[in-house]
Amino acid sequence: MPGNPLALYQPQPYPLPAPSSAAPIYESEQYPVEQPWATPIAQAVQNFADDSSANEYDASEGDSVQDVLWRRITLGTAGMLIVVVSVAITLLVTHSSESKTDNAVAIPPGPAGPTVSLATREQDPIPLTVKEVFPTKALQLGKVRYEVLASEEVKGCPETVxxxxxxxxRSLDCTQVIRAAITDPDRKFLITAGILNLAKAEDVDALAQVLRSAGGGNFDMIVPTSMSVEAAQARPLHFSRNGHYLTFTTGVPIKIKPGENIFENAQLSQALNITRVLTTNALDRRELGAGVGH
Known part of the structure; x- marks a missing residue:
């Protein structure tokens, strides 16, 4: 299924050579960027759960990180089971009605939950909305709360990079960018996370290849007027493909220490990883037919 709800991306060291034409590129692929300390997100989330200095939730009082992540595949599995059960009931009712007298009335099958293919914008024509991607003022993972400081839709995609x-x-068919300024629970980092709406997966790959190259650039930060950060030093943690969408996060410490190498800041890496998972949830819901255009 495109946009696999359990797609846990594994960042790799940068720089990397441009992918060969023979190398397969899968849905929801993580495009690696510079991070010499890279760890798979599953390990990063586990480290977060094990780190008492960063852990602001108690698994005994609420959902654990793993519970929240596994709930995503549970939702997908439940959706598929509903479709299978609906088909089985329909076949049973149809067979039963044919074996009864002429007075019997067949029960019409209930409508199956609509699903959406994210392969191309032609198959997924309804634009994203800010409310769909960032429906509340916080992104929640268990009891860990990432505050959404500001969110917006930008029609001019080139203005965001x-x-x-x-x-x-400017050469691609990009119709919108939905993005938000987000901060972690301790307000140590300012993060910009968002989704670009391109026409097809090949366009996402083309943009990703440029971003991975020397001089490719980065995603611009949203900096609230109440904050002062060195946005020019922002680092991209990830940009990944989900069908015809490119999701991204980039961030910077709110206070950079003299001589600090933010590319070695594991806490920033962790915050960006978790933010990415929560932002991508919007596309998982859309693919399952929930929340489209709302």
Whole structure:
């Protein structure tokens, strides 16, 4: 299924050579960028759960990180089971009605829950909305709360990136960017997370290849007027493909220490990883037919 709800991406060291034409690219693929300390997100989330200094939730009082992540596949599995059960009931009712007298009335099958293919915008024509991607003022993982400081829709996609990526986006059919400024529970980092709406997966791959190259650029930060950060030093943690969408997170410490190498900041990596998972939830819901355009 495109946009697999359990797609846990594994970042890899940067720089990497451009992918060969023979290398398969899968749905919801993580495009690796610079992170010499890279760890798979599953391990990063486990580290978060094990780190008492960062852990602000108690598994005995609520959902654990694993519970929240596994609930995503539970939702997908439940959706498929509903469709299977509906078909079985329909066949049973039809067979039963044919074996009864002429006075018997067959019960019409209930409508199956609509699903959406994210392969192309032609198959998924309804635009994203800010409410669909960032429905509340917080992104929640268990009891860990990432605050959404500001969110917006940008029609001019090239305005949201810098470097060679801006010129690439001007040549592609990108209709919108939904993005938000987010901060972690301790307000140590300012993060910009969002989704680009491109025409097809091949366009996502083309943009990703530019972003991975020297001079490719980065995603611009949303910096609230009440905050002062060195947005030019923002680092991209990830950009990934979900059908015809490209999801991304980029961030920077709110206070950068003199000489600090933010590419080695594991806490920033962790915050961006978790934010990415929560942002991608919107596309998982859309694919399952929930919340489209709302």
């Amino acid at each position: 810098n470097g060679n990526a801006a010129a690439t986006l």
